[in-house]
Amino acid sequence: MDFSRIKLNRRNVLKAAGMAVAAGSAWAETSEAQAQPSERKGPPLKRRVLPWSNWSGNQECLPSVRKVPRSEEQLIDIVKNTTTQVRFVGSSHSFSALVPTEGTLISLAALRGVESVDPQSGDAEIWGGTRLAQIGDPLWEQGRALINMPDINTQTLAGAVATSTHGTGVKLGSMSSEVSQLRLVTAQGEVIECSEDRETDIFQAARTHLGALGAVSKIRLRTRPRYYTQERSWMMPLEEGLERAAQLRDKHRHFEMYALPHGDYILGITIDEVELPAATASKVDTEEHERSNSESAFRTVAKITDYLPFLRSPIINYAASRVEPEQRVGRSYEVFGNLRDMRFNEMEYSVPAEQGPACLKEILETIKRQDIDVIFPIEYRYIKADDIWLSPFYQQNACAISCHNFHDRDYKKYFAAIEPIFWKYGGRPHPGKIHTLGVAQLSQVYPKWNEFLAVRKELDPKGKFLNPFMKKIFGLA
Amino acid sequence: MKRQSKRFAATSLALSLTCLCTGGLKAAEDYTKELYTLYCQSCHSVDATGAPQAFVPDDWEPRLEKGMDQTLENVIVGIGNMPPLGMCMECTEQDLQALIHYMSNAQQTGNPTNRKIGK
Numbered sequence: 001m002d003f004s005r006i007k008l009n010r011r012n013v014l015k016a017a018g019m020a021v022a023a024g025s026a027w028a029e030t031s032e033a034q035a036q037p038s039e040r041k042g043p044p045l046k047r048r049v050l051p052w053s054n055w056s057g058n059q060e061c062l063p064s065v066r067k068v069p070r071s072e073e074q075l076i077d078i079v080k081n082t083t084t085q086v087r088f089v090g091s092s093h094s095f096s097a098l099v100p101t102e103g104t105l106i107s108l109a110a111l112r113g114v115e116s117v118d119p120q121s122g123d124a125e126i127w128g129g130t131r132l133a134q135i136g137d138p139l140w141e142q143g144r145a146l147i148n149m150p151d152i153n154t155q156t157l158a159g160a161v162a163t164s165t166h167g168t169g170v171k172l173g174s175m176s177s178e179v180s181q182l183r184l185v186t187a188q189g190e191v192i193e194c195s196e197d198r199e200t201d202i203f204q205a206a207r208t209h210l211g212a213l214g215a216v217s218k219i220r221l222r223t224r225p226r227y228y229t230q231e232r233s234w235m236m237p238l239e240e241g242l243e244r245a246a247q248l249r250d251k252h253r254h255f256e257m258y259a260l261p262h263g264d265y266i267l268g269i270t271i272d273e274v275e276l277p278a279a280t281a282s283k284v285d286t287e288e289h290e291r292s293n294s295e296s297a298f299r300t301v302a303k304i305t306d307y308l309p310f311l312r313s314p315i316i317n318y319a320a321s322r323v324e325p326e327q328r329v330g331r332s333y334e335v336f337g338n339l340r341d342m343r344f345n346e347m348e349y350s351v352p353a354e355q356g357p358a359c360l361k362e363i364l365e366t367i368k369r370q371d372i373d374v375i376f377p378i379e380y381r382y383i384k385a386d387d388i389w390l391s392p393f394y395q396q397n398a399c400a401i402s403c404h405n406f407h408d409r410d411y412k413k414y415f416a417a418i419e420p421i422f423w424k425y426g427g428r429p430h431p432g433k434i435h436t437l438g439v440a441q442l443s444q445v446y447p448k449w450n451e452f453l454a455v456r457k458e459l460d461p462k463g464k465f466l467n468p469f470m471k472k473i474f475g476l477a
Numbered sequence: 478m479k480r481q482s483k484r485f486a487a488t489s490l491a492l493s494l495t496c497l498c499t500g501g502l503k504a505a506e507d508y509t510k511e512l513y514t515l516y517c518q519s520c521h522s523v524d525a526t527g528a529p530q531a532f533v534p535d536d537w538e539p540r541l542e543k544g545m546d547q548t549l550e551n552v553i554v555g556i557g558n559m560p561p562l563g564m565c566m567e568c569t570e571q572d573l574q575a576l577i578h579y580m581s582n583a584q585q586t587g588n589p590t591n592r593k594i595g596k
Binding site for chain 2: 048050051052053054055056057068089090091092093107109110131133134154341342343
């Protein structure tokens with residue numbers, strides 16, 4: 001979810017608000033003031049094990065020990081000899097409770113870097129703690145690039161693979177689907193290398209592993225010759241977007257939409273491969289300014305409609321109708337990956353691809369009908385089917401629909417109203433995002449859930465890697 | 478001869494310790510720079526994010542006026558759009574403190590910026 005792609009202009013928002021302009025400005029100033037440090041609560045600072053919280057702040061814990069192994073040998077030693085519960089943390093970008101532990105929290109952040117690229121296959125050996133943003137440059141220097149990427153690039157590779165992190169593209173799978181081999185450090189400290197023809201059951205489980213099978217120390221990832229891409233975005237009437245979704249999906253390498261709750265418009269975004277870069281640095285400052293402007297605009301809408309909710313639709317529609325088409329060109333990984341400086345909480349389900357427009361339409365109608373207090377755009381993407389056991393795209397070309405709200409606003413009422421719609425359309429929850437399903441429902445929508453549980457039990461019979469959330473979703477609570 | 482030998486040994490020891498300390502400091506500085514590049518630069522070098530900009534002391538002054546403990550606590554738990562720990566899962570309290578010092582100091586040079594994407 002990238003605010004900067006929606007060039008909603010704060011001036012237009014305020015103009016639409018009419019009499020609320022002055023109030024809106026005052027509220028915006030209040031928002032900026034809130035960014036200043038507040039008074040600290042709690043005991044005095046001292047050297048201690050640092051508490052953990054995820055990116056948005058909806059998950060937290062106080063581990064008894066934090067470990068940051070600097071080599072695979074150290075990682076093996078720590079995992080093997082730790083007697084407490086062990087959880088792994090990537091970039092803390094999961095919204096579900098996959099990480100919290102009162103035991104030992106292990107970060108693979110120091111196991112990072114692109115180690116090599118096979119000149120024959122083009123596969124890249126990459127350490128699990130490598131952030132996606134650190135993969136583009138070294139691959140590019142060797143003439144290669146990732147086949148697809150999510151729009152958030154701050155996750156670690158092992159974390160992205162743990163939860164089937166994905167971008168968009170009807171012929172493109174998730175990050176997990178591009179894994180050709182991985183190294184897994186088990187609870188006993190053994191190292192297992194698995195691939196499509198070696199330890200195949202473990203491979204099918206480990207490509208979306210939830211951190212439940214062990215530590216994924218190194219991953220071999222398929223790549224392709226490096227390439228440039230061009231992104232185009234434009235605002236269109238909602239009905240047009242829903243009607244044209246399948247056509248645009250099939251026409252472009254990447255296609256996604258951002259729907260505006262309470263609005264009658266939807267932003268279309270396409271990304272296609274281009275031969276030559278038409279990059280100019282001179283306009284980028286404008287882009288950065290617009291990023292700030294877009295976020296400020298949404299914040300201002302939120303503040304205004306807190307007090308004048310009846311203005312929600314007119315403001316959104318007026319501002320959206322004045323959004324101009326945009327385009328960007330650059331190296332593929334630079335166009336895919338974007339800075340995320342607006343924190344939010346998120347629920348995402350994947351429904352069968354053909355059901356996408358109907359599902360999105362029902363969500364938007366429900367928001368309007370129930371007058372749900374949300375203005376945060378809804379993201380709509382396509383992902384190719386794969387054969388990974390816990391992938392939301394298992395044997396199903398899918399449409400992923402993501403609902404968000406600002407990190408400092410209540411999301412529970414909104415998500416509670418929307419989640420049953422996803423169930424109605426046969427949706428599968430993103431394992432790293434907010435959902436309320438337990439083992440009974442999960443094993444119904446994920447056909448290979450029980451096969452995964454069998455591999456997990458074999459690799460970790462004593463449950464070293466199980467925290468309360470995992471016990472719940474695995475039916476072991 | 479014995480005294481000269483002792484003096485030589487003492488000098489050597491002092492030099493070695495100096496080298497070790499200097500080397501240690503250099504390594505610590507390099508690690509802080511590496512952490513900055515990995516975790517901080519993407520926001521603290523883009524003015525539009527609203528984050529205090531690295532190597533611009535004026536941006537940091539209002540934060541640091543509240544004291545290092547308070548600034549550190551805000552980094553640890555997150556504040557505004559600053560995520561907890563700045564998403565640095567390998568950072569200790571000392572690392573975070575070193576990063577605050579590093580970014581709030583005007584003496585740093587070569588404030589690196591991200592590659593630009595054209596429009």
